[in-house]
Amino acid sequence: MSDTQASGHHARDKAARLHRELEVVWRNPRGLRALTVVNHSTLGLRFMATGLVFFLVGGVLAMLIRTQLALPSQAFMTPEIYHQVTTMHGTVMMFLFAIPVLEGLAIYLIPKMLGTRDLLCPRLTAFGYWCYLFGGIILLSSMALEMAPDSGWFMYTPLSSGEYSPGKGSDFWLLGITFVEISALSAGVELTVSILRTRADGMALHRMPLFAWYILVMALMIVVGFPPLIFGSVLLELERAVGMPFFIVEQGGDPILWQHLFWLFGHPEVYIIFLPAAGIVSTLLPVFARRPIVGYGWAVAAVIITGFISFGLWVHHMFTVGIPHLAQAFFSAASMLVAVPTAIQVFVWLATLWLGRPRMSLPMLWILGFLVIFVCGGLTGVMLALVPFNWQVHDTHFVVAHMHYVLVGGMFFPLMAGFVYWLPLVSGRMPSERLGRWAFWLTFLGFNLTFLIMHWTGLLGMPRRVYTYDSAMGWDIYNLISSVGGFMMSAGIAMVLLDLALHWRFGRPAPPNPWEADTLEWGLSMPPAPYNFASLPTIKSRHPLWDNPALGDEMARGEHALADASHGRREILGGEVLTGRVRERIHLPTNSWWPLFAALVLAVVCISLLVRLYPLALGAFLVAVAMLLRWSWENGGHPAAAPLGDDEATSPPLHSRTRGGPARFTMCVSLMADGAFFLSLLFGWFYLWSVSPQWRLPAESPLDPILLIGAGIAFALGVLWLERRLRRLYAGDETRLSPAFYMIAALGGLHVLLLVALLWQADLAPTDNAHDAILLVSLAYLLGHGLLASLLMAMQGRRAALGYVSARLPMEPGVVALFWRYQLGIYAILAVSLGVLPRVIGGGA
């Protein structure tokens, strides 16, 4: 045997050993223990498969609607059932299909595109999935029980309030959706941090795949956009369950507050759905145009602009509720502004096609369908941004048609393109061109037949959500055509399902990198191994596989970074945000029952609130908190996560040996979500104070100033002490660390006790008036945070005593300190808003 042959054999043996080691560390368990899986590929696929089931349910509901409206004066459904069906169709499609499926796609793809092995918080991914599944099941069970919500998918008060919806329907919606939103927030937080901190070495921001930019902005929008709806849902459920009158005018509330909170979430939600889909388009187009995208920087700018401006449009859903013309003009202008970044993206795509050598493969067909439909939807969007036209077509089928053009055109068509494009990566087989083309044309023609015609139905004055109509109205033929189109579209979807069913057995085996793409996921085996990459690449351009087609083989042979799993840990690399340069090795937690158990107990909380067994709900909630804290125990410096060794490599160090690492980012992004909830609370307080006609401030504030100031001082002392102790720890001084942390926790405890006393002496009447109700919610918010801050600090004291926090393991207290600073900040703001301002401005204001 020659030397060359010997070294070749040696390299192959080494690579095979590396794969075996990685397989042992990263593999998914089977049987019942499959429920403990935290791997992003498995969970991403579970998200998408579950979303597909919900999509089919939503689709059947849509066909029921079209059957009812096909002919005038139909009695196919009663009005009660019809309202349940329309409400559930919108709810299922928006909350249980669109967002989770796109999240699932991002969860599956992002680590592969960024050149890493998993997301940063794998147990959070699993927890998010279980919350989504259980929330969705709870919501759907309302249909089986014939008590589904029936107030429309945006649940306007007072129609959804106790007086006009006395059944359980609204409760199912509020509790189920809030449960599902925990899942969206989990994904939002971890996608943000993973994209910012776990990219491959050298993948600077300007070399990041465009899809990751889109997902980054989407994730941040989820983090900021979902809390207003969670806050609104909490208020409405409190009103329905115990009678706190947040939306009842006679008692100082205002139903318009719900509209503000809903659309503060609801409009960005449209872009939360659109952006990932546009990300699919921006990823696929250059591959099929066989050239880099034209205007990468323009596309990035457009995505960031969309993320911000979309939060300034919410009032355009409320043009008819009696807002001053000047305010309407602000929102009208902002609504027109958002067309600019969208147009930039459309021109970027057209220019890429123009300058490239496009191939008309199946994914391109879906993308062309998207371009046609979405541009039409965008144009009717600009029409609706104009106040006079908006008034004219408000609440008609024109709006329904516009919404479907934007959402189906803007989300479903790109999703299908992405589905066909990435299917070979998941299955190792190519999709069927023939069945795929049939599916596309049936869907495209059926969609336009349904919704293009619906614009006319709306312009002729047909209101949305009417369960039937009289023949004399002249809407018969349009509705019939729409219904025929709807069923044609369903046939297209059925064709997609048929293709999928046949694919796994009859699909042609896919060659490596079948579309000749440039992004890293196509350098993986098909289907990918649970660890994705045997070694992690160094990135020098935006198109790693175009620059080096052999990169996939090199990574598989272990020729790049982190080609070692003999330590038995799941490890990835953490990098700098801007440059992507490696800063640390991050050790990830492995499979766990805690996410499933915690989500199950939260489901018990949800169900007990539904049936109004409040002691059980409280008990289950406390169990869930205990489980989540137990889950957090085996983390960071805990020996089960990464035992401290005497001769550890320090270049790069393990993240738990640094001062903050990605954990600080995770806490910061979580606090952004918390901050958005807090701002919604503050908005609610000032909104009701300034706008609600029957709002009355008491002559004297019920909050005792001495207790209010005392609670603030106790907590501020805790924060100051913690900061001082942190500086000493970072300087290497770990003496009496544990007692110091216990004492700081005690100051937090004192803060909590004073808050309880404040609440007690205030003697609020939260079911009598909105003022006291919102005061109670605010104090409860502070109390919950104070309690959690104290608990986390006490745990730090215990961990310091056990040696899990020390000068060599300084990460955790800095992360907890962020939470303490946050609590101090919100306490100061709320103390001024609730305690000081009413005294300055005076009662009766």
Add this chain to the structure above:
Amino acid sequence: MIRRVLWLETEHPMQLVLGLTIWSLWFVTVYGGLSVVCAVAPPAPEQGALTGLNLVLGVLTLMTLGFLAWLTQRCMAAARRKRGRLRYMSALAGGLYLFSTVGVAFAGLPLLLLPPCL
């Protein structure tokens, strides 16, 4: 915050969000200020657009506009001087500041034309 914005390197990732954050703060302040004044002490309708409220919000708009225009110019100038990643980030930040500037001007325009509380 203003001090930090002034001293931040033009290629810092925060530059990508600061301009639009300023736009958002301006937007919320103008809409919130308008709503509160209209709820508490609305000016007389016959005054048209020539009210103290329009004036105050207009001055705020002009100040925001000036600040954003300056930030735009700062990043654009830096983009011309720099190369590679630094140039890319500065130019991107400059473009985003420019859009924010235009956004303030466009959405603030109705302050010149419409009475505030009708």
